[in-house]
Amino acid sequence: MPRRPARGVWLYRLGVVMLIALTVVLDGLDNQMLGLAAPALLHEWGLERSVLGGIFALGFVGMALGTLLAGQIGDQYGRRVALLLGVALFGAATLATGCAGAVWHLALLKALAGVGLGGVPGTAAAMIAEFTTARWRSLAVTFGVVCVSIGGILGGGMAATLLPLLGWRWLFWASGALTMVVALFLLRCLPESPGFMARDANRRDELARLLRRLGETSSAAAPRAAAALPPLGELLKGDLARSTMGLSAAMLSGMFLIYLMFNWAPMLLSAQGFSLRETSLGLTWFNMGGTAGAMLAALAIMRVGSRLTLPLMAGLGALVCALLASLPMLLTGHGAGVMVALALLGLTASAAQSAMFALGAHAFPLPLRARGMGLMGAAGRIGALASAFAGSWLVVGWAGFFATLGALMVVNMASFLAVRGHIPPLGRGRTEDLQG
Numbered sequence: 001m002p003r004r005p006a007r008g009v010w011l012y013r014l015g016v017v018m019l020i021a022l023t024v025v026l027d028g029l030d031n032q033m034l035g036l037a038a039p040a041l042l043h044e045w046g047l048e049r050s051v052l053g054g055i056f057a058l059g060f061v062g063m064a065l066g067t068l069l070a071g072q073i074g075d076q077y078g079r080r081v082a083l084l085l086g087v088a089l090f091g092a093a094t095l096a097t098g099c100a101g102a103v104w105h106l107a108l109l110k111a112l113a114g115v116g117l118g119g120v121p122g123t124a125a126a127m128i129a130e131f132t133t134a135r136w137r138s139l140a141v142t143f144g145v146v147c148v149s150i151g152g153i154l155g156g157g158m159a160a161t162l163l164p165l166l167g168w169r170w171l172f173w174a175s176g177a178l179t180m181v182v183a184l185f186l187l188r189c190l191p192e193s194p195g196f197m198a199r200d201a202n203r204r205d206e207l208a209r210l211l212r213r214l215g216e217t218s219s220a221a222a223p224r225a226a227a228a229l230p231p232l233g234e235l236l237k238g239d240l241a242r243s244t245m246g247l248s249a250a251m252l253s254g255m256f257l258i259y260l261m262f263n264w265a266p267m268l269l270s271a272q273g274f275s276l277r278e279t280s281l282g283l284t285w286f287n288m289g290g291t292a293g294a295m296l297a298a299l300a301i302m303r304v305g306s307r308l309t310l311p312l313m314a315g316l317g318a319l320v321c322a323l324l325a326s327l328p329m330l331l332t333g334h335g336a337g338v339m340v341a342l343a344l345l346g347l348t349a350s351a352a353q354s355a356m357f358a359l360g361a362h363a364f365p366l367p368l369r370a371r372g373m374g375l376m377g378a379a380g381r382i383g384a385l386a387s388a389f390a391g392s393w394l395v396v397g398w399a400g401f402f403a404t405l406g407a408l409m410v411v412n413m414a415s416f417l418a419v420r421g422h423i424p425p426l427g428r429g430r431t432e433d434l435q436g
Contacts, residue, residue: 009213009214012213012214013131013132013133013214016131016190016191017128017131017132017140017143017144019186019189019190020083020124020127020128020131020144020190021124021128021143021144021147022147022182022186023083023086023087023120023124023182023186024120024121024124024144024145024147024148024151025147025148025150025151025154026087026090026091026120026151026175026178026179026182027086027087027090027117027120027121027124027147027148027151028147028148028149028150028151028152028154028155028287029151029152029154029155029158029175029178029179030090030091030094030113030117030151030175030176030179031090031117031148031151031152031262032151032152032155032156032262032263032283033094033097033155033171033172033175034055034056034059034097034106034110034263035056035262035263035264035265035266035283036155036156036158036159036163036171036266036280036283037159037163037168037171037172038052038263038266038267039266039267039270039276039279040163040167040168040276041168042267044167044168045103047103049267049392049395050392051103052392053388053389053391053392054107054388055103055106055107055110056110056259056263056387056388056391057385057388057389058107058108058110058111058114059110059111059113059114059117059388060114060259060381060384060385060387060388061111061114061381061385062110062111062112062113062114062115062117062118063114063115063117063118063381063384064118064378064381064382064385065114065115065118066086066089066114066115066116066117066118066119067118067119067122067374067377067378067380067381068118068374068375068378069115069118069119070082070083070085070086070118070119070120070122070123070370070374071119071122071123071370071371071372071373071374071375071377072370072371072374073085073119074119074123074126074196074370074371074374075196075367075368075369075370075371078192078193078196078197079123079126079127079130079192079193079196079370080127080190080191080192080193081192082119082123082370083119083120083123083124083127083186083190084183084186084187084190085116086115086116086117086118086119086120086123087116087120087179087182087183087186088116088180088183089112089113089115089116090112090113090114090115090116090117090120090179091116091176091179091180091182091183092176092180093109093110093112093113093116093176094109094113094172094175094176094179095172095173095175095176095177095179095180096109096176097109097110097113097172097176098169098170098171098172098173098176099169118377118381119374119377121145121148121357121377122357122360122370122373122374122376122377123370123373124144124145125141125144125145125357125358125360125361125373126193126361126369126370126373127193128140128141128144128361129141129358129361129362129369130193130194130195130196130366131193131194131214135426137358137361137362139295139298139299139301139302139358141298141357141358141361142294142295142297142298142301142354142355142357142358143294143295143298144357145294145354145355145356145357145358146290146291146294146295146351146354148354149287149288149290149291149294149346149350149354150287150291152262152283152284152286152287152290153284153287153288153291155171155175155283156280156281156283156284156287157280157284158171158174158175159171159280160277160280160281160284162174163276163277163280164276164277191210192206192210194207194210194211194214194216195366197210199367230367230368232368232371232375234368235364235368235371235372235375239420239421240363240364240365240368240420240421242418242419242420243363243364243419243420243421244364244372244375244376245418246415246416246417246418246419246420247356247359247360247363247376247415247419248375248376248379249379249411249415249418250310250356250412250415250416250419251353251356251376251377251379251380251383252379252380252382252383253383253408253409253411253412253415254349254352254353254356254380254383254408254412255353255380255381255383255384255387256383256384256386256387256390256408257317257349257350257353257387257405257408257409257412258350258353258384259383259384259387259388260387260390260391260394260401260404260405261283261286261345261350261405262283263387263388263391264387264391264392264394264395264401265279265282265283265286265342266279266280266282266283267279267391267395268395268398268401269282269338271395271396272398281339282338282339282342283342285339285340285342285343285346286342286343286345286346286350287346287350288343288346289342289343289344289345289346289347289348289350289351290346290347290350290351290354291346292346292347292351293313293346293347293348293350293351293352293354294350294351294354294355296347296351297309297310297313297351297352297354297355298355298358301355301358301423302425302426303425303426304425305422305423305424305425306355306358306359306362306416306422306423307419307422307423309355310352310355310356310359310416311413311416311417313348313349313351313352313355314348314349314352314409314410314412314413314416315409315410315413316348316349317345317348317349317350317352317409317412318349318406318407318409318410318413319348319406320341320344320345320348320349321345321349321402321403321405321406321409322402322403322406323341324341324345324398324402325398325399325400325401325402325403325406326399345405349405349409349412352412352416353412356416357373358423359419359421359422359423360372360373360376361373362421362422362423363419363420363421363422364421390404
């Protein structure tokens with residue numbers, strides 16, 4: 001029977017996971033700033049929605065590039081390096097956005113921020129997976145990724161407070177300054193992942209110290225001489241190909257939904273007559289539902305596995321979208337009803353996307369994990385890019401907006417069903433993989 005880890009070991013693991021999760025909170029915060037500021041920005045500058053869509057699109061191009069770069073950097077130079085570079089870049093770009101004086105400034109800074117933002121969730125998920133035991137891995141990875149929604153909740157609260165009082169620039173200044181302060185803290189405190197160091201014979205002593213703090217004494221976790229990375233093409237061979245393609249399709253459809261909500265839901269609510277404060281709170285309710293739902297999904301995965309949990313949540317998300325699309329009367333004097341419905345959408349559809357990162361961390365073997373999740377994330381950026389262009393015309397119609405989201409959730413459910421390497425219930429086929 002496995003020995004229960006000492007309290008100090010457990011607290012150290014928890015502390016590292018919380019540090020990594022903090023980077024995802026900041027990712028979610030900075031990522032949603034432009035969408036939250038959009039109603040005020042369009043009013044102040046007199047911009048067309050199509051111009052804003054183009055800016056969003058450039059951000060997603062940057063995110064796609066950043067996702068792929070982070071995967072390569074993570075596997076070659078270390079997860080910590082990839083994570084810190086991403087946080088520092090998007091923090092600096094967000095801070096500078098508060099000083100933007102022209103549309104091209106916004107576009108350039110959004111693209112630069114996107115490069116930093118793109119690789120953080122996938123890198124963080126891969127890193128959390130290496131700092132947690134098999135028993136708690138799905139829950140820990142899902143918690144780390146759901147911090148995007150926690151960042152959105154924080155951003156919605158900031159927007160509801162700052163927009164009416166100080167204007168949109170203060171959103172970017174506050175978010176960017178907070179990110180840069182945290183980046184400096186992480187530079188001092190965040191360790192490299194043990195799985196990465198185990199492949200580098202030159203870091204033998206550093207790995208030994210870290211393993212002692214983690215309570216690891218298994219010879220399977222011992223450091224080894226550096227080995228050549230398996231080629232990226234291994235992701236498209238054998239049983240792994242089905243998981244790679246299924247996860248990529250699920251991520252594409254899921255990120256289309258997520259970023260359509262992040263960037264265009266405030267505009268949709270504004271077009272229906274909601275106040276500036278209410279448009280910010282609508283996204284907050286969506287993020288609150290997503291946070292709660294993702295943690296429930298992680299617990300369900302521990303009990304029954306991901307093969308049942310994730311398709312079921314995506315299917316329920318499709319039903320909520322159908323309800324929203326067919327009940328426009330909710331808009332007439334029932335703002336609270338709209339907020340509850342948005343929370344239900346987060347509880348189902350958004351939560352499934354957060355839990356998907358735990359599935360990726362399980363499905364891809366350690367030497368390919370960062371690049372596998374990077375490839376999966378790049379597919380998600382394609383979906384996000386499509387949402388930037390589609391949102392500018394979907395936002396004019398309530399029913400069409402949510403009917404599109406419902407169709408995406410049907411694709412999402414089918415993609416989850418296609419994945420081969422699902423997470424089994426706790427206690428069945430779960431192994432540690434520090435050794436890669």
